[in-house]
Amino acid sequence: MRKLVVLKLDGDLHLGVQVTLEIGEEGKRPTTETTGKLPPNLDMATAIDQWQFTYRSLWKFTRIKAKKIIYDGSISQRRKECDTKASEVREYLNNWLLSESFRPVREKWLKHLMPDEEIRVLIRTHCLQLKKLPWHLWDLVDRDYLKAEVVLSVPESEPVTAVSQTSPFRNKIRILAILGDSEGIDVEQDRQLLEKLPDAATTFLVEPEYSDIDDKLWKQPWNILFFAGHSKSEGETSCIYINKTDKLTIDQLRYALRNAVANGLQLAIFNSCDGLGLARELQDLQIPQIIVMREPVPDKVAQKFLKHFLEVFSSGQSIYAAVRTARQRLKGIEKEYPGASWLPVISEHPAVVPMTWAKLRIPKTRRLGTLLLLSLLITVGVLGVRHQGGLQTWELLFYDKFMRSRPQEKQDSRLLIVTVTEDDLYLPEQKQRSGSLSNLALAKLLDKLAQLQARTIGLDIYRSDPVQPNQAFLTTRWKTDDNFFGICKVSDRTQNYPGVPPPKGVSPQRQGFSDIVPDSDNVVRRHLLAMQPADPTSLCTAPYALNAQLAFHYLEKEGIFAKYTTSGDLQLGEKVFKRLRSRSVSKGEFHMGGYQQVDTGGYQILLNYRSYQGSPLEFAPKVTLTDVLRGKVNPEQVKDRIVLIGTTAQSFRDYSPTPYITGQGYSQEIPGVILQAQMVSQLVSAVMDGRPLISALPVWGELLWIWGWAVVGGAFGVAVSQTLAFVVLQTFPWRDRSRLYLLLAGGGILGGLYIVCLILFYQGIWVPLVPSTLVLVLTGGTVAIYLSSQQSQRQLISTT
Template sequence: MRKLVVLKLDGDLHLGVQVTLEIGEEGKRPTTEITGKLPSNLDMEIAIDQWQSTYRSLWKFTRIKAKKIIYDGSISQRRQECNTKASEVREHLNNWLLSESFRPVREKWLKHLMPDEEVRVLIRTHCLQLKKLPWHLWDLIDRDYLNAEVVLSVPESEPVTAALQTSISRNKIRILAILGNSDGIDVEQDRQLLEKLPGVTTTFLVEPEYSNIDDKLWKQPWNILFFAGHSTSEGEASCIYINKTDKLTIDELRYALRNAVANGLQLAIFNSCDGLGLARELQDLQIPQIIVMREPVPDKVAQKFLKHFLEVFSAGQSIYAAVRTARQRLKGIEKEYPGASWLPVISEHHAVVPMTWAKPRIPNIRRLGTLLLLSLLITVGVLGVRHQGGLQTWELLLYDKFMRSRPQEKQDSRLLIVTVTEDDLYLPQQKQRSGSLSNLALARLLDKLAQFQARTIGLDIYRAEPVQPNQAALTTRWKTDDNFFAICKVSDRTQNYPGVSPPKGVPPERQGFSDIVPDSDNVLRRHLLAMQPANPTSPCTARYALNAQLAFHYLEKKGIFAKYTPQGDLQLGNIVFKRLRSRNGSKTEAQMGGYQKVDIGGYQILLNYRSFQGSPLEIAPIVTLTDVLRGKVNPDQVKDRIVLIGTTAQSFRDYSLTPYMTEQGFSQEVPGVILQAQMVSQLVSAAIDGRPLISVLPVWVEVLWVWSWSVVGGAIGYAVSQTLTWRYRSRLYLLLTAGGVLGGLYILCLILFYHGIWVPLVPSTLVLVLTGGTVAIYLSTQQGQRQLISTT
């Protein structure tokens, strides 16, 4: 974090100067403040005037056009005299700043600032005499604090506007370059330097008329205003010579410049002579930052400064670092051009947020390779854990959340559910029952359904009660009604249960098993369509589930027949029901989507529940046994529908857990008959309506998907590693961006799930966070090590 040091100077060299020192971090209120005093110093006033007079006598051709200068003596003598006067000024300045009355200020500086810190030293004064002093030669700055840069300002000014608080846009930078009167000088070099800048749009006005400059400042937004040519500051008025005959004062551009500032102008560079007066007037217009030359400047010095400044500034370093580096580079030509390093100075509004040339950072090839390698290694690691089933619990929990988050659907009007409730157990027709439904009640129920022309009937109740001789009609119906299907159970491995027989008399082709495959948490997420009974002694030999038998029969009446593709997948119409398959050739364990270690026996697909009003219970219209037997059911509710008969009585505990939740936060249970209805609806709705099935991506697509999010995480980590010196707000924006990416990933996965595609969210989130964190820590550590090495 850059430190800000403010020296408020009230007074002059004649009367002495009252000094207030403030120290704090950029963008924050100062944490330290102390006052002191500097005594009058007429000797330094004389020394600076003598240096200025000697310096101005050196040059015949500079970028000043104000008055003629008489040159006496040889050039080498004048250069030597200029260097001597410069040394005198430096000595007077540092002796003055060692005054006893100034000691508290100096000690406070040394106590609160570290020599390796980047420091902006803001000299705030109205006194032009004090602004002319070479503050950069103060021994604290020139010898001890090598990362400090002096900036000029005024004690009071208008509140900073919003335009001053922004940095140069990450879009293409716009520069308005005015090349004015060039008699005796070469501004073409300035033009060539500007033209070489990457990512910049520069508009050149060569010896323009006043109206041309005014129009450009009013009609187009600019980030940087540049001027090269002759200029001068005399008294209260400063001017630039825009062509061979015309000069222009800052006051004449007042309104145009204020409009330019409102539209984003942030930096004015006047690579011309005698700029302190220009800076004072430009600062009154709230131009955030201004770079000028404090004295007449030879062509070569102006060109060297611009070259070195643009190299550093356009590379992304601060304007202070760029000016400091360029000024230090000018030291190398002072044998020929004495005082060259004294010339460039920054003047700025005191409340401006220091700007940078914010061109996008492009990672080098080595860092890009590191990012890709880390992202690949982390992706392989996470997918390896996933392959071993380490993420299955989390993935299934998110699967459930996605299932609950989907929009509600309409009830499936092709189905009707007849339930046997606790109250139905006490009907007169139920007196002879031995289970949930007596033969008498079942016979009368089937008569009613046949009378109302039900298309398909499924009995989801085991028939343990034997048929009496006087109920032969029931057995006959089971044998002859081709739309009646009954249930049986193949086996129950968990309880070592051999199975349940179908009702006697129901032919094998109209039998369906009730077996299901709940997950390890007992939640049912998969739909078992078919299987080859592994137990030859089982009384139930049905190959298809009851729900599949009902769906096949119903669809056959509509001309849709079940068949298998060459790959062995079930197909109904144009819809292929892709089964859970093992990716490693295992015949017992599935690896598909979030499932990595589950029983793959039989023909399994994912169960796409239908919910109405947020509940899977209301999948279809429901009536009770009492309603049917007492004639309370409209025949239209039954005609041409699939009718499922089953019990919802709690005493029989035919319930299974689903991905849905109760209001109390528990997994919602549904009766077996509702579960069968969900499965029938899935098959029929997919075949007829094209309702999406839940599918997963091919394994190679899943790998690319996860890896791509790892790369995104690495890119965010790279950005984080570049923000170590950013302001808190910048880091906050970056964290919000990272949170937005995670939120976007979640929403994208949810939208895809709405359309029936289950993509790996948990692995993607893990690799995004892990890669981002690893890259940020790795690159930040490297950056810290480089900084440590550079300061030792």
């Protein structure tokens, strides 16, 4: 555990300094405290001023713009004198820190700190004179406690207001690098060092305008701010030279830098000259950590420091270890550049949580692992609810909406529907009717259709009553007419009797059942093609539906015959009609598409309604019984067509709800004969025209589809958490604009999901919209809440 040592210094070298020492573990309250005093030391004040004067006379090309210092003598003499002055300052410093009045502080240090511990020594003072002292040369730090690093700070401060020290799930550290006026120096070396950093995304501003810097600091979040170029401090004001003609004071960047801190700026590195003034002003803006050069810095020293610092810091070690190592490496060039190791210094906010390169990012593997785990858990939960039928109602509602949203199709010209309307009930031929159609009217109708050369005729009207002896010709026609098909009913759930028999005399090969399979809301979405009667006493034993019999007969004339594949699926020509069936997966029953809790008995497929002018009623040509009997039908409407005969009279209530809706918002009902015709059209159009059938993805396909949208939701949740963190501390108009962008992005993703599902439905593929939407929203919300809570915890830690 790293130890924190705080030395609060109140006073100066002329009047003496009151000292308070605090010792504790990093991140916790101090456990040890004592006080002491350092006497006035005018000799050291003079020595530090002389060293500074001698040092500044050495360099012609440094990263400072200032008046030239006139100094006589050779460069070697100046270097030697600079070394001498440095030694004097070091001697004065350590003698001063051995003062009797300072002994309680020193003894408390030695008692509570071990030489092998990593120690952060925080010098908290307002006095610039004390900040100029080379505290890193204190014998306790430089000789006995080799893992200690001295850091400058201020006595009082407010808590850090940064949202968080890390960017959640960010895999790149964001660096804004400003390369200012480079007259006489080489900042290109700085650029090359930054470009080589691992896991970093660096944006360079080369000799920018003020507006460029301001925009970047306001509009984007940054982890590190870097400056290389000329700078200087004069009195209470410091400035940086951003290009050959312009300079910026820290005050001019005040609001932009505060915004950057609020958005996560953790470290500012000013690899330029005379940085103590910069550090003082930057610290007032609550930038957590700042690295500056205390004096004018030769170009080579600046480059060497940056190289060694970045190597250590980006390897994962602390900023203190990185600065300490880089400073020690500079010792090796002090023969040419005296005082080089004195230059780099850290100035930081007292409440900062010490940062490392790893704290600025979360490894990619951890990021992906967390995201995938959350998305997988939520996907499993939603699939569990779906398997129990909890989402079926909603899935079918959106199925209906997709059905209604499809483009309009042409009428199916292969069919003709002969309807028996309310007016047709009062025709002279209908006088002896016992239902919707008398035997006489039916006989005349069949004669007319035969004359007009209908290819296939289906009667969607029950004929259970016996034919009268004087109408035996009708029975004869049914027996001999190979293109006529009659209807029967296998069972009736609303009545307690075993079905309705087919017309007497119609051979079993030309019988078809009328049974349909409405869903729990009574809407017909499925097409029942074949079944075996569950009741052996049923009066209807037809194995196929009437619509299937009509389609088979019509297609046989085209040379296309029904057969079954090895997997048991019906095949007509090249078209395979995959049945709606249960599929066992890990002891559970997964059904086709949105159907989870449904009876899939018999041979069922999904019914792909054909609509014309937005309605399933007008999808095929229709004529009335009167039109046919009175010869008002164009022969071309009948020749080689499939003709279905049925009633549309409201008094007989042979109507079924469909996925379509009326203008009043109610489910649109269609007569039974129209429903049978829809089913015939589906079979024939699929074979002859390649019209798509509606099918669902396989189980594994649905799982991957739903999980994939969960991952998308998780990724969006990361963006939400980052945006929320950005929004909280923004001002108008950025706050409202950011929220608007967030809403638009979320709406765009949901809209995109809907559009993709709709397009696939147009192609006949029913993909899960409702569960995909749920996992997308739930995963996104969970990830956003989780990361926001983590950010809050980190913020709480950083302010305690």
